[in-house]
Amino acid sequence: MENNAIKIDNESSPSSSLLLTPQNVDSLFNSVEAFLFDCDGVIWKGDKLIEGVPETLEMLRSKGKKLVFVTNNSTKSRKQYAKKFCSLGISVTEEEIFSSSFAAAMYLKVNDFPREKKVYVIGEEGILEELELAGFTGLGGPEDGKKKVELKPNCLFEHDKSVGAVVVGLDQYINYYKLQYGTLCIRENPGCLFIATNRDAVGHMSDLQEWPGAGCMVAAVCGSTQKEPIVVGKPSTFMMDFLLQKFQISTSKMCMVGDRLDTDILFGQNAGCKTLLVLSGVTTLSALQDPSNIIQPDYYVNKVSDILKFLG
Amino acid sequence: MENNAIKIDNESSPSSSLLLTPQNVDSLFNSVEAFLFDCDGVIWKGDKLIEGVPETLEMLRSKGKKLVFVTNNSTKSRKQYAKKFCSLGISVTEEEIFSSSFAAAMYLKVNDFPREKKVYVIGEEGILEELELAGFTGLGGPEDGKKKVELKPNCLFEHDKSVGAVVVGLDQYINYYKLQYGTLCIRENPGCLFIATNRDAVGHMSDLQEWPGAGCMVAAVCGSTQKEPIVVGKPSTFMMDFLLQKFQISTSKMCMVGDRLDTDILFGQNAGCKTLLVLSGVTTLSALQDPSNIIQPDYYVNKVSDILKFLG
Numbered sequence: 284m285e286n287n288a289i290k291i292d293n294e295s296s297p298s299s300s301l302l303l304t305p306q307n308v309d310s311l312f313n314s315v316e317a318f319l320f321d322c323d324g325v326i327w328k329g330d331k332l333i334e335g336v337p338e339t340l341e342m343l344r345s346k347g348k349k350l351v352f353v354t355n356n357s358t359k360s361r362k363q364y365a366k367k368f369c370s371l372g373i374s375v376t377e378e379e380i381f382s383s384s385f386a387a388a389m390y391l392k393v394n395d396f397p398r399e400k401k402v403y404v405i406g407e408e409g410i411l412e413e414l415e416l417a418g419f420t421g422l423g424g425p426e427d428g429k430k431k432v433e434l435k436p437n438c439l440f441e442h443d444k445s446v447g448a449v450v451v452g453l454d455q456y457i458n459y460y461k462l463q464y465g466t467l468c469i470r471e472n473p474g475c476l477f478i479a480t481n482r483d484a485v486g487h488m489s490d491l492q493e494w495p496g497a498g499c500m501v502a503a504v505c506g507s508t509q510k511e512p513i514v515v516g517k518p519s520t521f522m523m524d525f526l527l528q529k530f531q532i533s534t535s536k537m538c539m540v541g542d543r544l545d546t547d548i549l550f551g552q553n554a555g556c557k558t559l560l561v562l563s564g565v566t567t568l569s570a571l572q573d574p575s576n577i578i579q580p581d582y583y584v585n586k587v588s589d590i591l592k593f594l595g
Numbered sequence: 596m597e598n599n600a601i602k603i604d605n606e607s608s609p610s611s612s613l614l615l616t617p618q619n620v621d622s623l624f625n626s627v628e629a630f631l632f633d634c635d636g637v638i639w640k641g642d643k644l645i646e647g648v649p650e651t652l653e654m655l656r657s658k659g660k661k662l663v664f665v666t667n668n669s670t671k672s673r674k675q676y677a678k679k680f681c682s683l684g685i686s687v688t689e690e691e692i693f694s695s696s697f698a699a700a701m702y703l704k705v706n707d708f709p710r711e712k713k714v715y716v717i718g719e720e721g722i723l724e725e726l727e728l729a730g731f732t733g734l735g736g737p738e739d740g741k742k743k744v745e746l747k748p749n750c751l752f753e754h755d756k757s758v759g760a761v762v763v764g765l766d767q768y769i770n771y772y773k774l775q776y777g778t779l780c781i782r783e784n785p786g787c788l789f790i791a792t793n794r795d796a797v798g799h800m801s802d803l804q805e806w807p808g809a810g811c812m813v814a815a816v817c818g819s820t821q822k823e824p825i826v827v828g829k830p831s832t833f834m835m836d837f838l839l840q841k842f843q844i845s846t847s848k849m850c851m852v853g854d855r856l857d858t859d860i861l862f863g864q865n866a867g868c869k870t871l872l873v874l875s876g877v878t879t880l881s882a883l884q885d886p887s888n889i890i891q892p893d894y895y896v897n898k899v900s901d902i903l904k905f906l907g
Contacts, residue, residue: 329748330748434801434806435801436641436802437801438803440801440806455771456771457774459768459769459806462807463807466806467804482818485819489746489747489750490748491751494752494771494775494778495775495815495818498818498819499774499778499815499816499819500815502814502817502818503807503811503815504811505814506807506810506813507808507814
């Protein structure tokens with residue numbers, strides 16, 4: 284379990300990551316034009332805002348910094364995320380949000396996925412909504428969450444032969460029906476793509492604890508198909524082209540702020556951004572400083588609002 | 596999809612596996628005292644017997660050969676398997692059956708798993724039944740198949756802190772509740788074991804097609820826990836000690852008959868047995884002969900009843 288109020292011991296800070304302090308915050312702040320934020324564990328946990336976030340974002344905007352939200356959580360669409368931000372008292376536009384649900388739809392779009400083909404979804408509403416907005420026909424998702432499998436002699440589980448891609452994301456309604464459907468499409472439909480929104484092991488689906496993430500469902504489909512997916516969310520930099528197109532800022536002037544080493548920080552590093560790890564989510568200080576950890580952010584800090592505190 | 600009536604072309608047989616023929620069947624038959632059979636894809640597909648099996652088993656028994664059934668399918672207990680054999684007109688005793696459900700219970704037994712600790716099961720009735728027979732307390736399984744997760748603020752998903760092992764096998768009632776329960780036990784209960792009955796990608800849950808196997812559920816738990824399991828079913832040779840104890844036959848005088856290269860044949864080879872691949876299950880002739888395949892059985896044949904035909 285993670286601790287919300289971790290005491291940071293300056294003396295044990297790792298050699299290659301710097302603890303963000305009132306002394307060095309200016310050098311990060313002045314060199315960055317856009318802050319890229321992960322959401323779960325950075326902005327909120329489940330439906331609960333992390334302390335001091337709205338004021339910090341407001342301050343950043345007032346100082347002319349661009350804000351972008353890059354989330355691996357595929358359960359919502361960009362529109363649904365904008366609503367969530369709004370309900371938590373933070374004003375964010377759809378265009379500032381880059382979710383892995385959007386990434387999945389964009390992957391199909393830039394790869395000229397044929398409009399007449401269908402997309403089977405092991406995941407939630409967000410993926411289906413983004414597919415529809417991009418002009419694709421989605422199948423499965425929440426609707427198949429109630430379907431049951433009947434294993435009877437001579438019965439054949441039928442699947443749609445026109446499915447040309449299976450998108451797998453976090454799915455709290457995962458069941459054997461969906462696993463069989465997705466597996467059959469990938470194994471039997473010639474050329475069928477296997478796309479993973481992301482491979483996060485766990486996430487803060489509720490504020491008090493972690494739950495199995497998309498990495499769980501994706502691994503299940505890897506297990507039954509013995510194939511590896513195309514990953515469109517972090518740490519893949521697939522979304523970076525869209526970000527660059529929209530914001531026209533060099534990645535060296537961007538700072539990725541996240542709570543996960545293997546997705547957020549790796550994504551930032553892969554894209555050539557500065558990186559700031561916050562300890563308000565899944566990564567503990569001891570995990571960061573563990574000798575087995577090879578991913579070191581440029582800076583780390585307890586939580587996002589420390590930026591405001593240090594600059595104030 | 597596999598083909599029940601594969602035409603075998605003698606000329607394209609792989610260099611290291613021999614096609615079983617009327618000419619070489621005697622040399623295999625005479626050197627073997629016990630035949631170890633896999634079940635799914637060898638004896639039956641789903642609930643449908645494969646042609647000619649009862650007569651072949653009867654002939655082998657009449658010639659003094661020991662018969663053993665080693666199955667990775669954990670959905671049934673040994674008792675339930677004996678009933679299934681009986682319902683298909685084949686007389687087999689419980690003691691001749693080594694299922695991965697039994698293997699999971701035996702693993703805990705030989706490793707002195709404390710009786711006061713509990714075992715959480717992502718799997719079906721067979722595992723719970725074997726655990727109970729071995730004197731252990733099982734939780735989860737089919738009962739948790741109907742449970743739903745509620746992701747509400749401030750709600751905490753509670754798990755039993757006395758769970759000391761999670762056993763994962765094939766589970767057609769897999770859901771997010773079980774995945775979270777098993778994940779929490781493995782991540783949070785100190786020293787909690789993660790045991791996989793097996794890692795088969797797919798299996799013939801019905802006669803007409805393949806379905807996601809235990810490898811799907813096991814991979815899901817690997818994905819959320821980022822841990823690797825102890826595997827007790829094939830190709831692990833954990834069961835071999837029990838077999839040897841019961842039958843007192845050297846493994847060099849055993850022949851493992853199965854339809855899977857990566858479980859059955861590898862298990863036989865790991866244990867020092869002779870190996871016979873049947874093409875009546877998941878492995879096609881082209882998969883056997885594919886240059887990427889490194890697992891070569893001693894012999895291969897269309898189906899079990901060819902042994903009877905060739906000897907007859």
